[in-house]
Amino acid sequence: MTAATWPAPPPAAEAHAALVGIVGAEHVRVERSALAAASRDVTENPEGHAEAVVAPAGAGEVAALLAWANEHRVPVTPVVANQNLGGLALPVHGGVVCDLRRLDRIVTHDAEAGYVVVEPGVTFGMLATYLDENLPDRTYSWSFSPPETSVLANALLDGLGTMSNKFGSQGLWINGLEVVLADGTTAHTGAWAVSDVAFGRAPLPDLTGLFVNFQGSTGIATKAALQLAPKLAHTTRRVVLARDLESAFALMRTLGRCTTFDDVAAMTWPVAKLLFGAESGLVRDPDEPEAMVVVDVSANTPKEMEGKLDVLATLRRDAVSAGHGLDKAFDMEHLVRLVPRYAPLARMPTTLDFMLDHPGGGLTWVGTYGPTSRWEEGAREGCRILDAAGFPPIVVTRPMATGHYGVLRFICLFDRDDPADVERTRRTMVAVATAMIERGYIPYKTPSYAVDLLLERADPGFTELLGTVKRALDPNGIMNPGRWGFGPPG
Ligand SMILES: Cc1cc2nc3c(=O)[nH]c(=O)nc-3n(C[C@H](O)[C@H](O)[C@H](O)COP(=O)(O)OP(=O)(O)OC[C@H]3O[C@@H](n4cnc5c(N)ncnc54)[C@H](O)[C@@H]3O)c2cc1C
Structure with a gap:
């Protein structure tokens, strides 16, 4: 890790010690091979340059990581399998890549309300096994993405699957989120904000949308209550x-x-x-x-x-x-x-x-x-x-x-x-x-080249509102900078 490339350094040794203090030494990776792997994906999008790959174990560690990064203006790029095919988890402005694969619990399900609560590291393969074993009369809208990709990331990206004709894109399957904001505070969205049953988005103001399609640039979701569909015989x-x-x-x-x-x-x-x-x-x-x-x-x-x-x-x-x-x-x-x-x-x-x-x-x-x-x-x-x-x-x-x-x-x-x-x-x-x-x-x-094309044509009111939301949720610009036209930490 070189101090010179941190956007506004804490010196490298100090930064490294802080990260180790949050997640433990074995979960902070700075060796060349790990940084290179986190800086590249299978697409044509330009490579990034990670300075550390940090793997928190739960929402508390995610919150501590973001609070530290926010204080020191260090970019944080969340990632699970990095198979989004849009270059969306490439650390284009350096900083920390936040590897969420250790948050891999299927926390609970509610068979009556028909949803499952997953952490971001839960993959399509894991969800399929869980439903077979625990809820054989429920199913999900399966993406054609590899079984090791994240169900939650796919929903946050409004992906599509085998029930899209009936129920629409995957963002609509999110009943509610647990999110950690850039300053380290945690919030729940959907009915979950009030009720212990995460039965839906209605009827509170719909804050879930502040995290859907934002590509990790407004916060990190540490849990999602995702709808299941009946699996017919x-x-x-x-x-x-x-x-x-x-x-x-x-x-x-x-x-x-x-x-x-x-x-x-x-x-x-x-x-x-x-x-x-x-x-x-x-x-x-x-x-x-x-x-x-x-x-x-x-x-x-x-x-x-x-x-x-x-x-x-x-x-x-x-x-x-x-x-x-x-x-x-x-x-x-x-x-x-x-x-x-x-x-x-x-x-x-x-x-x-x-x-x-x-x-x-x-x-x-x-x-x-x-x-x-x-x-x-x-x-x-x-x-x-x-x-x-x-x-x-x-x-x-x-x-x-x-x-x-x-x-x-x-x-x-x-x-x-x-x-x-x-x-x-x-x-x-x-x-x-x-x-x-x-x-x-x-x-x-949306890859960044397509963001540029869209924003050239977008309603100026939309673009202004997008900036207002981003600045409110991430005033220092640390969350996945480079996405939706937002630059490095200011
Ligand atoms: C062969 C192939 C086929 C595919 N087919 C389909 C398909 O049929 N349908 C479909 O929808 N997709 C498809 N995909 C795309 C993709 O794999 C899925 O969208 C997948 O679920 C993304 O998961 P991931 O773990 O790779 O996410 P990542 O690439 O790791 O992350 C995706 C984005 O979400 C952000 N992010 C990740 N976790 C969080 C979090 N917890 N909070 C906030 N932001 C977060 C990241 O920063 C990044 O911007 C396919 C991909 C491949 C390679």
Whole structure:
């Protein structure tokens, strides 16, 4: 640790001693390999420079760490698995990386109110095991992110999962938070602020939103009460192959709105080839479907399931009658029996190895939420930009909240050890984000290049209010500086 690079030093030795005093010597890491690992992720976003990686054990240690950092104007970047794919946990202004993986307790659940209280280090894998063992009639909206990623961070980032069509983005699943603010004070949000049962956000002023999508720049959540969904006795995942993206969108629109299905998502043809182990030179045969629509269905009884599958068959037939190219739906399990390499698409949580385990290991995306009225136009333009830059057109899309809005996510795999490839990826991501913003789509898990593009166009009143909130909650600017356009500690 070098004193010169602390923004307003306490001298390195003094800082180190203070951190050791808070979390213990074995949980303060300053060796080169640990700092390098915390300063980099799998994306094209510029590396940061951590000066210490500190792993607190509970809310009390988080509070003591923030109080110390606030007093000394030291940046603090919270992180769990660092797999957000937006560069959001990179310590761009140095300081301390706060590794939250030791806060890994599933504190309690309330079966009657249908929620679970988790710490930030609880992963999708851990939650799945806990529900299997303790609440087999409840489930969660599973993200396609690796099982070792944080459920709480995903909810704070308004992520999306296997129940997004029915219930919307993950921020809405937060009933309440326990948060530590920059000065070390702790607060609860939601009904939890008053009631011992964290039953919902209503009816108090909704302060939970002060921490959703702020990317750790307003405080650190040390607990969240997260809603669970009923796990119905009968579930199936059906697949419909679509001749082209337009046919896929037509089907997704109608399936999304009919309110029958848990989730509806589509992915384009390169995903199928990558699952097969292809790495480069992907080419689509003109007879191959352009997209695969995946529909998650759950029901209380076999008869209800039959009825829901009948709705799927009818709506598909109607779309075909309207001129769309859509094959009959089939069971994902059948596909996996025929082609075992598709197994990662059939179970949740899952590991999509092909995305991370390839030469160069770079993975990034522009993921956006926006109006489904511009789905087709946005998807075609994004694919055109990817194609022009030499990337296969990997698009994942789904209706959200029964089709009130939709997702367009453009994914790029690249070689992060090749500076030219990193630069090509960076330019492409900016071009895709710009094209989407022009169409009214808004990048989620917003990387800083996309923040710049958004704030250029944002309502000045919004930008002013954003600054007012940030200054009120983090007056010295220590919380994950670099996010949402806020600079280093002042
Ligand atoms: C292959 C792959 C597939 C993915 N698929 C999906 C998908 O289908 N849906 C989806 O939504 N996401 C997906 N993701 C994105 C991502 O993995 C998830 O959003 C994930 O849950 C983030 O968890 P993390 O532990 O990596 O968070 P991190 O990257 O460690 O943190 C994310 C952000 O939250 C902040 N933060 C972390 N903890 C706290 C806290 N306690 N308080 C305040 N701020 C905090 C960090 O500073 C950072 O800004 C995918 C990622 C990969 C690699």
